[in-house]
Amino acid sequence: MRRVFRWIGIAVAAVVVLALLGAATVAVASWRRIGRVHTVNVVVPRSIPSDTAAIERGKHLATAMGSCTYCHGPDLGGQMIQEPSLFGTLAAPNLTRGAGGLGTTFTDADWVRAIRHGIHPDGTSLLVMPSEAFVFMNETDLADLIAYLKQLPAVDRDMPSSRLGPLGRTLLVAGQVSLITDRTPLLPFPAIVPPGPTLEYGRYLAGYTGCIGCHGPGLSGGYVEGPPGAPPAANLTPDPTGLANWTETDFDHALRRGVRKNGTPIDIFMPWPNFSGMTDIEVKALWLYVSSVPAKPFGNK
DSSP states (O other), X not given: OHHHHHHHHHHHHHHHHHHHHHHHHHHHHHHHHHTOOOOOOOOOOSOOOOSHHHHHHHHHIIIIISOHHHHHOTTSSOEEEEOSSSSEEEEEOOOSSSTTOGGGTOOHHHHHHHHHHOBOTTSOBOSSOOHHHHTTSOHHHXXXXXXXHHTOOOOOXXXXXXXXXXXXXXXXXXXXXXOHHHHOOOOOOOOOOOOSSSHHHHHHHHHHTSHHHHHOTTSOOBOOOSSTTOOOBOOOSSSTTTTXXXXXXXXXXXXXXXXXXXXXXXXXXXXXXXXXTOXXXXXXXXXXXXXXXXXXXXXXX
């Protein structure tokens, strides 16, 4: 009997040792990934405007098109995205010049580095930021957005730093979760497309507003990397599993009212409350673009 207990003890000890070794491996590998310093060529727009029209355009980009307020809160003073859990803590920082805000220290280059490249001023990757979409924003729009962010009313709010917990680190090492820098290509500013109800302008909008980032390069939908429980993205192509038989009005109602053609509500993980601020021209341009892409089955990228 003692022999049996002895072997059980050895087996338990072996399991504990293996678990500790696994945890140590995950810790070291994840720290290397998270702590890696990225060197990028930060190209600041030639001039950051200060006129009223540019700031108003920047406000529209932040509240409707880029959906900054979706993560950072209506006052852009920061808010929690994922409360502390085994996955981690995800918090959108305070962007204003108030106490605890990035606006007190950020330079123009820091804004560009964070928005277009998903990188902290120290060169490490952000954990939450749709830079893989914002990298497709042209120089003029980025300058207007930064102009608006730099004059935000001060909000005093300290936000915790985002960090991955044991589960999040394990998923990172396993390749099930990626850092922002893993998903963000290094690209020059795109050409400036004149705003208007055109397919070309719709293609441009689909890039930086996140349509392509969430729904895939072919807009066919599927798995979306995000907080636990994030719903799959819908198929936006003219396929029977997507927007076949949809009209422009159906698309408008989905985008700006959060209602599908069949009347069911759309999960607010798709930031339709922000998109409700889009103009008729912007909605028209997006509709022309999504109507033009090849039909693909759901999730076929």
